[in-house]
Amino acid sequence: MFFKDRSIFIEDEKYFIEDKVAEFIPIACHYDKETLLTKNGELLQIIKISGLETNDSEFQKVNLRDQLRKVIKKHVTEYKYAVHIHVLRNRENMVPPGEMPFGFAEELNQQWAKKNNWDKQLVNTLYVTIIRQNIQTGTFDPKTLIFPLIKNQHYNHLNAACEELHNITNNMVDDLKRFGSTKLAMQKTEDEGYISELLSLYNNLVQLTQTRAHVPIKDLSEYLANIKIKYKFNTVVIEGADFKRYCAVFSLKQPQNISVSAYDKLLQLGMQFIISESLYFVSSDTALKNHKKMMSHLEAAKAQDIAQENDLADILNEDKGNNNDYCAHQVTLLVYSDDESFFQDKLNKTVEVLQNIGLVAVREDFKMAKCFWSQLPGNFRFIDRINYTATNLIGALTSIHHKNIGCYSGSKWGPAISLFRNNDGNPYYFNFHNHNNGNTLIIGNEHSGKNVLMKFFLTQSTKLNPRIIFIDGEGNSEKFIEELGGLYVKPNPDDFSPVKIKLFDKELFRGKLELFSNFLTNLIYPRASDNAQYQAFFAALAKSLFEGNENEDPYTLLSGIIEKSEDEAIKSSFNSYFNSEIYSNFFDEDFLDLFTLEDILSIDITELSKSKPIQEAFLVLLLLKIPSLLDGRPTIIAFNKCYDLFFSNVFSSLFPSWLDELTSKNAIAFFSTDTTDKILDNDCLRNCLDKFATQIFTSNKFADKKFKHSFSLNEFELTQIKAYSVERRMFVLKQGEYSIVGVLNLADLPEILEVLK
Structure with a gap:
């Protein structure tokens, strides 16, 4: 017609x-x-x-x-x-x-x-x-x-x-x-x-x-x-x-x-x-x-x-x-x-x-x-x-695309996050997600480009309007966050923290008394972790706090028990790491307004490194609290120095289930860690590895068979990780059984690179 x-x-x-x-x-x-x-x-x-x-x-x-x-x-x-x-x-x-x-x-x-x-x-x-x-x-x-x-x-x-x-x-x-x-x-x-x-x-x-x-x-x-x-x-x-x-x-x-x-x-x-x-x-x-x-x-x-x-x-x-x-x-x-x-x-x-x-x-x-x-x-x-x-x-020539082009149509969050080139020059559509899981881990040595990769992909992801919670463990991301229009806060042990998490919350520790006991040990007297007598003391202390009267202030109960102790070392350590001022600055209540007010929030924890027990306690409580703040909106929890988490006797046991919890709430963890001999033997890393749908390995000429075994790599992947110098900014991206060699060299974009460093 x-x-x-x-x-x-x-x-x-x-x-x-x-x-x-x-x-x-x-x-x-x-x-x-x-x-x-x-x-x-x-x-x-x-x-x-x-x-x-x-x-x-x-x-x-x-x-x-x-x-x-x-x-x-x-x-x-x-x-x-x-x-x-x-x-x-x-x-x-x-x-x-x-x-x-x-x-x-x-x-x-x-x-x-x-x-x-x-x-x-x-x-x-x-x-x-x-x-x-x-x-x-x-x-x-x-x-x-x-x-x-x-x-x-x-x-x-x-x-x-x-x-x-x-x-x-x-x-x-x-x-x-x-x-x-x-x-x-x-x-x-x-x-x-x-x-x-x-x-x-x-x-x-x-x-x-x-x-x-x-x-x-x-x-x-x-x-x-x-x-x-x-x-x-x-x-x-x-x-x-x-x-x-x-x-x-x-x-x-x-x-x-x-x-x-x-x-x-x-x-x-x-x-x-x-x-x-x-x-x-x-x-x-x-x-x-x-x-x-x-x-x-x-x-x-x-x-x-x-x-x-x-x-x-x-x-x-x-x-x-x-x-x-x-x-x-x-x-x-x-x-x-x-x-x-x-x-x-x-x-x-x-x-x-x-x-x-x-x-x-x-x-x-x-x-x-x-x-x-x-x-x-x-x-x-x-x-x-x-x-x-x-x-x-028929149609011998109809497989029209390079077999490693990524997923053009994107993920459940929307269009593909970014586009970069394979080492053979073909484009690759990058997504955090592989099916329903978007957890991503970047692995590499210092100065191998991990930070630039992380910040590049975070920047590219902003077109999807996700909520971004960026935990800065290196103290070098303030300019980056400001350029994205986010808020950058820097808690200090001596000041009132802009983010506070209620410490005495059974739900944070998923109701597990042993984890709470380990947490108190690490915070109050870290040297006690290998001493059976001290472990028994903190186990009893944790039980008293877990089963205590709800109308009684748990910090008052805790400080009273410590004061009655005849161990001067515990008393001294308590007064240094968990005195009333530190408690009121960081742990006496939930003060989390910034998470609802800001779409992009960065928390710099480097100042807390003056007191390692406080830094670890704050970080662990923050991570354990985050899932309860999620409402189904796409959310990225980024952390540029997650190395210590794999060795935390509190968080490591919860790490796999924590990642699953993020996935169930439409959020992803986007972490990076340094490569050391110590981490290659880490059981927590092995237990968590499958929970990271996307794994990115920066160039590492020292990668060996142990490295290959620890990260479940095949021979091709190991060879590619070793083959290129760090200066070329090559990396291996692995999703499930598929892997590609990518290139992200921003050397000729110096102004952009300066922000991403």
Whole structure:
């Protein structure tokens, strides 16, 4: 059907029509918003697949190539259908969505994007076109002599065929949803009228430009024909009003069903290209005629290994008696550029890559024009490089993204946190979360870049508007927090603390008397931890306080018991570390207003290091209190020096359950720790390691087998951690069984780096 309201269409009189070009373009008009009608009466619909997986339970476990083959085999089952597959490598904006807060966060994001050209990255997109054959009428059908009858016959056929086509493509979109599949359609815009996504794809294939195509009141082939094409010996030159493209066409012999990683070298080339595969189903007799002959020759020569390498056995075994077991197909590769010298350089690189992966490719000359036009869905008359294969082996080049690209769609918090590069130059979408767990641990030596990594990711996360509680154990983050618009407080042992936590709260210690006893020991008399007599004393003391009268002030009870003690060492230590002034400054009540008033709050605990027992007590109580302050809003509890927590006889036993508690309340721990021999033997670290969904290891040339064992690394991960100098700012990021080597070098952004240090 056609749209009656012609006011929605835009007629551009600037376009000129090159009749010869229009003759090679098969489409005529839109049949409906999602369907094109060709000049031969075929209907076609197009599915776009970004190939970027959602963060579901099977993330990265299903290969796009395998899934596409299954979906085509499942839904496209009859001879009257054909399929055209395209991989287009174009420049796209890869910056994760989200609005950065005004100020430093926005400035960092802009400079980081500019440094890496994130808005102009080469990205592969997969398109699958399903084509429905036109009506077939007999040569001597008397109905063809009566125009009204044949007209109605065609209308009825088109309506029924279109409905059938919608069902097939809708089902395919549903089955490929996890890979970001959508159907191309006509879209109405406020200021440009109707835009056709299907026509835009044809425009990309014909003119090699990324232009949004309007819907004109004319034959669509004429609309796309406003170019001039010159055919040289083995190069096509396309000229438009304001652009010029140089392109070469390669025909690919039956692409082997080799690993995705091998083809990845071709798919990640640093230039624009189009891979086109057209196919239609044929009988097994037609498809296997040459394969059987070749197989018999190889068997006679006892060269079954060659047959295996060329998938001959697999092809012969695919005969299940179905219409769609086998197909005739043609695969072409078109590489292009707007700069002739750059085009030649990249062409040489393309040939080198094709040779390295063992892909047989022929650069077209005599049949170059036919191969160029055969890229357009519906242009069956130009297909001239046919091979036969099993349908289960089509689409060898459809795993369009680098296997380690991260999760583009983000996490349960929203879009991806940040974008950085792998060590091979490919982009990686970073998220704290792996499924439901977002706890993140950075591990490395001093001055290895841990602080910069932590603060960089915290800054990038602000676009999601999380609450950030930053515990500064190094005392160097005041400028950073102020740049983010947060509040930086610095408790001092001699002053009233801006944050106070009620010490005598059974819930903080999860009702465990032993933990409370250890806490009192560490605070009042740390040297008593290895003395059985003192341990018994503090155990009895803790029990008295736990079971004491609720109406009696626990501090008064505690100080009374201490005063009655005959041990002068305990009395002296109590008066130094837990006298009434310290108690009233830090521990007599909950004073936590800042946690509700501030979205970004940093607590610098370095001044408390003047009295280590007070610092440890305050830190432990603060961490144990935080879960009760969470309300489901995304929250990051960051701590840049968590080393001592793994050795705390109070917090270490609660650490794993504490991390689980954060996860259940939509919060994450974002910690960093130094690497020492002592921590490699730490039981708490081993118990907690699985609770950190994301682990980041900075470069460490001293990492050894013990390091590998302590952090459950494989040989590749250990090698990468040792391989690079700290100055290169390389790191290994591990999430579950997957790991990548990342790069975050901000040396040429000195003003940004100064804030993050």
